[in-house]
Amino acid sequence: MKIDINGTSIGYSSGSGHPEADAPAIYFIHGAGMDHTVWVMQARYFARHGFRVMALDLPGHGKTDGPALDNVDAMADWLRGVIGATCHDASSITLVGHSMGTLICLSLAARFADLVDKLVLLGTSAPMPVADVLLNAAQDNDHAAIDMANTWSHSQRSLLGASDNPGTSNLHMGERLLERMADDVYFKDFSACDGFSTEHYDAIHTPTLIITGDQDKMTPPRAGMAVADLLKVSELVHLQGCGHVMMSEQPNQVLDAMSGFVRG
């Protein structure tokens, strides 16, 4: 689906929902190089449960017009504009982020605390430094950047398979999704992650759920736990045997962790 905001076409999924005008809103923000399709199962769940779902494509990603942005606060400002244009009457607003998306959620909650009621952060780290080998490959638009990030994003089990989704190869899904992005997008995303700092943020009071995977090599569990230090109210769920792309590796466990927190 697409929506036009101030002359910019923005790609998103509603999770096939038909919400009431005052339905609670939930925004899903993807990670580096990805798009809204990583949230398909979570989006469809919350849409069926009456939420106004917007699983967004960030600028320059998926079906949203470019250019891609290269710092987190600018992405958060963009998100604030989208929320303002799409969510006038919502009874509450929840932001759900993955990886780079979690930084956008933190930026928005820190700088515009009144806008957001709840945060869900999957695979987070603050700061989120990116290895030089990955940054350099992304800068060169070298496919090796996709290969490295995709492999490191999956658990040991996913390298062999045994996907929870029947007949799906999570590893190849990740590869094909990342291959869709345009030149320079990955470098801008990684630069945004690498340059992210919380030093200018006040403590965040928004109730927050943090979900970590114990085999997450991109944002290790201890990094997620450290993010909790920024937060006044937080819950932590550790997923066993799960890597960085937890929405596809353990979709049911992610839903179980999210549903009570978001709907409660």
Place this chain on the structure above:
Amino acid sequence: MTDSKHRSPQGMGFDTLSLHAGQVPDPTTGARATPIYQSAAFVFPDSDAAAGLFNIERAGHVYSRLSNPTNAVLEERMAALDHGVGSVVTASGQAALHLAITTILSAGDHIVSSRSVYGGTHNLLEYTLSRFGISTTFVDPRDMSAFAGAIQPNTKLIFGEVLGNPGLEVLDIPSLSELAHSHHLPLLIDATFVTPYLCQPIELGADLVVHSATKFLSGHGVVVGGVVVDGGTFDWQSSDKFPTLSEPYVGFHDLVFADEFGPAAFITRARKEGIRDFGACMAPMTAFQILQGLETLPLRMQKHVANALEVATYLEQHDLVASVSYPGLPSHPDYELAQTMLPKGCGAVFSFELKDGREAGRAFIEGLSVFSHLANVGDAKSLVIHPASTTHHRVDEASLRAAGIGPGLVRLSIGLEDSKDLINDLKGGLRAVEKLNKQRASQVAKPLEAVS
């Protein structure tokens, strides 16, 4: 990205994936082998989870026509081996081809296909699908301009087999992919004869792959099955040609598959519509037996192609043989292309032409004892068939020639026996042809003697 070639993730190697992909030891029992989940349906944890499974928001199984845990192991293993985002296994290879086509084509649509395809495929495309409004134009698989010239405004698919039938033409997949994509069309490849061990069409530019799993993937010849693999490479929203994926589907509450499932749009619709409604699903016992075969696929294919090359080389040098059509031989017109596209070998199915026609073919077949005379390929055991005296016995010579089948054409599927035993067996068949020729010569000579 600038480097837009689709690649395999940096994961495990092919041999490891053949054994392990899609399966871990059973978490409940510790079973190392893949369990056979011989159950038609699966219990819902609660009502909300049940609704979630139907709504594609939870992972799991509902009913074995749609998915089954044993089948899912085979599906994920084939996706891993073929570098796809997913696959669906089917009741047969024909069911896989039908599922692939009907997921994206509707009445009024058109296919451009290689004319060198399996006879059953030709029947489906030429006669059966045309009854449902899907037409096909067949072209020479070596002629890229013929493919281009056959594309119409309503063309939705380009199709071919890696190795043609019966001429073993090697399909130039990279060139055909480039052509298809320049017209915003997906390329579907039947890779039955080569398996992912010898050729991974998605790596070469194809978007969809089908196999008859009855053949080399299984290797044992005890089951019938098929699989369709989605490369996740084609952008179904790049044009308005594919409304089944790019527009709301009333049959699933206005779901737009390409919008919500991205690279998995095709395979998700194939499962949520094609398998659901046409119902040509695979039995879990069949999936288990195919998995047993896949575990040894790399080893078997190495022996298959080594034996095939040895046998083909022997036959090519024999006086009674007019020609051998095997892309692994320098005499084949596509030898150079095969060296590039099929560096590990050109499969184990090939044909050769006996000089002395239909009767010679019959005598040859009946002189064999190790080769089994039947209508199949890809068994661990060597197989043979003489089309002119069996599948095409009612067809006159002119029609046979038009179909690329000479009266003395024999098709072999080379198995895993000792190559010397296979060659000795073939010698027996060729001796039977020699004997026939002598009898013929004497029958001709006697009247002449009488005259003299």
